[in-house]
Amino acid sequence: EVDKDKIIVIGHSQGASFLPYIIEGEEVFAAIALSPALLEITDQMVYQIEYQIDYYKKQNINNSLDSVIEMLEDILSEGKKVNESMKKGEIDPNELYLDNYRGEFLIRWSELSRNMVEKFVNMDVPLLIINGTKDLKTPYELLKEYEKELKKKNDLEILYIEDMSHELVNFQTLKFEDKVVDQIVLWLESQGL
Known part of the structure; x- marks a missing residue:
């Protein structure tokens, strides 16, 4: 049997943007958005x-x-x-x-994709948003612009990973950014999982 208190839904890019729809009405523990788009x-x-x-x-x-x-x-x-x-x-x-x-x-x-910031704020599960500082598709500067509004959600955390691209690769090493996994694990532990 699946323990609904341990289901975490992770989306990247377009999948991250659609997390509010994906988890709506579902019993999940938390959601993680990697490099989400915030605009229509x-x-x-x-x-x-x-x-x-x-x-x-x-x-x-x-x-x-x-x-x-x-x-x-x-x-x-x-x-x-x-x-x-x-x-x-x-x-x-x-x-x-x-x-x-x-x-x-x-x-x-x-x-x-309309009103994505509002949709993220209204999600009824804890939410972690991770964005890289070298993301050329969903630039972290855009996330920074909406950070105050997003933080109206009390159980939301935003993390920026230095030199990470949209593809979750470190711009300097061109390898998968291990900090993504590390930060997800730390956040889940902070949420009691």
């Missing part, structure tokens, strides 16, 4: 691409990243158009956007 998906995409452009411009000392920056600027232009269409309710469910997203998928994703 098309807003998140625009934020992410703008962040990446800024990041690569700072790294582009010898112009070796010019082609990457140019590609991202093209994607940003298209992403802003998609974001605007989403806001106006003009996404065609049958059309492809950003080269690989069906409109129907984007519309559903948009509906699910």
